[in-house]
Structure formats: structure tokens, C-alpha cells
Amino acid sequence: MRKRYFCKRLNETLDFDALKVFYCCATRTGPSIDIPKPDKVKDIITKRNSLIKMLDRGDIPEECQGCFDLREQEKPKNLLFSLFSKPPKAKMIIVKHFKQCDCSCIYCCEQYLSGRKIVLKSKKSDYYDLLPIIKECYKQDIIDKKNLDVHFQGGNVSVLDEFEDLVDIFMQNGVKRVEIATNGIVYLPKIAEIADKTFVDINISIDSGCRETFKKIKTVDKFDDVVENLKKYVKLPVLLRLKYILVRGYNDNKEELQKYINLMKEIGITNSELMIDQCDKEFLQDGEFKIPEYYYELFDFYKKECLANGINPTIWEYIEEILKKGSFFK
């Protein structure tokens, strides 16, 4: 019998990026559709539904070939039945249709679009307004309201004019979880406003534990501001996570990692995430990004020191996969 497939991400995700809407998260270059307009919301959904049906028939779209998220259906429904059943509603919305930022991290994967320009005042996205599109998605009833998980990425939301209005529309519609990735340079009062009304996850990429290293990596002298803001966020009923991206030649050593862990302890932050710079071209060898041997030592050191200091040392499952494999990207 012919194999039939499904992809949980495709069934659940709408990832609004600057130039396209993707149907899965940023770690894949999966199927997509060009920049949407409110009157084209139908097209976004029509294309997604046709991809879901394609997999259900056993045809794999070119962009999904070889993807480790693609699954074979264990108990496929009768094809005729599945043709008439309703396609799933979106459960995850990723907001990254803007690239402006109030710093310019040397490692940032998104800065090629913003030209590394530092933007200090809130402004419109250079690409499109998302608010009218989200309103239309709700109107067309294609969002699973009660189970919706929203991830704000970017750019940095502190300089996005629509940020608060977007949070409001998701809140008015009963969003289940709001995740905000930010550099923490500017305090976001909206977070305190929604903190006890839904599940809020803030992750702040500080990538350092001292002013000098922060300045070298983020290219702005704002370490002290971030620390002050962290002291305010830590008091809120939210999941606060601090993030450290290992950047070759800047913070890829035990001393810097120790300073970062000490800082978390001092402020009282108990969740951390360690990442690898995925845009480091020096990793490239024979078409693959090879993980250097000493990174394994750093990950071990990180886990040990975090645990010794009562900190939860999260490593994203995607990074765990990469570490196991020793390399990433085809």
C-alpha cells in the first residue's frame, strides 16, 4: 500500500516572515507563499490545505523532501473521508515580518535584511502590516483561539509600531501562550500587563555576563540596561529564560560562560538556554557545519555549572540533534 504522510508543523503553523509566509518554523526552509495582503488570507490557507492534502495522498512537496519532521501516518483515514474532513486550524503563529532592531548582534541571522542599521524609535515594518492580516484570520475562523501559541521574534519588538496592538488582539481572542524573544534593552510594559492573564514566556538573548563582551557581540553599550530590566521581569509571574549564543572568538570559553551563570544567580533567573551560532561560516567544511570538539566541553561545563547553581540548563532539542550528529545543515 502507498505510504501516506503528515507534518504536525504544517498542520499547526503560520510563520509570518518579511518576504514570505512559511508553513513551519524558522529552522526549516519549508513550503511558503509570497507576502500576504488581508484580501489574500484565503490564498495562504488554500495553499496550506492543499499541501496537507498532498501529504495525505502520499505525495511529498519538494520543500519537504528529507525533512525529519515529516511522518508516515500510522492509521491513515479512508482517503474519501479525509477529503471531506475539515483541515486543522492554526495553533502557532510566528511574528517575524519586521527586521528592525535597537542593536545589531554580530551573529544575527536576520540582519542581512535590515542592513545592520540600529533603529531606536518604534516604526512600521519595512515589509507589511500584520495586524489587518491577523484580524482577517480571526474573521475567517482559521485560528484555533483557545490553543493558540504566539511567538514574537523579529527584529526586536521594542521598535515595532504594531507590537502592543498585536498582543491586544491575541489577548482579546483568548490566546493560550505568548512567547516573546527580545534583547531586553528596552523594558516592555505590555509584558507586565498580560503576565497574569495568560502564559507568558520571555526569552532574552544576552549572550554574555559582562559589559565588555555584551558590547562586542550586541554592538551597543547597553548591558546595564538589560540587567536592570531583567531585575524587573524576574518579579513577574512569567517564564523568564536567559539565552547565550556561543559566538566563535567572542564568548566561546568557560570564563565568559561562568560570568553569565554568575549573573543569572545574582538576579535569580533559573532558566537558561545555550545555543550555537548557526550563521558562523567558519563551521563550514565539505558543505556541512562541523561542531568543534571544544564545544562539547563547553556544553558539559554549562550543564554542570548551571545545575550546581540551581539553574535549569535547557538545550533546544534541535541543538541536541546537531550535537549528536556533530554537524548541521545539508
Ligand SMILES: C[S@@+](CC[C@H](N)C(=O)[O-])C[C@H]1O[C@@H](n2cnc3c(N)ncnc32)[C@H](O)[C@@H]1O
Ligand atoms: C532573530 S532574534 C529576534 C528576537 C530578539 N531580537 C532576540 O534577539 O531575542 C530570534 C532568536 O534568534 C536567535 N538568533 C539570531 N541569530 C542567530 C544565530 N546566528 N544563531 C542562533 N540563534 C540566532 C536570537 O538569539 C533570538 O533568540
Ligand code: SF4
Ligand atoms: S515536512 Fe518539514 S519542511 Fe515540510 S512543512 Fe513540515 S516541517 Fe516544514
Ligand code: SF4
Ligand atoms: S537583538 Fe535579535 S534581532 Fe536584534 S540583532 Fe540581535 S538577534 Fe538580531
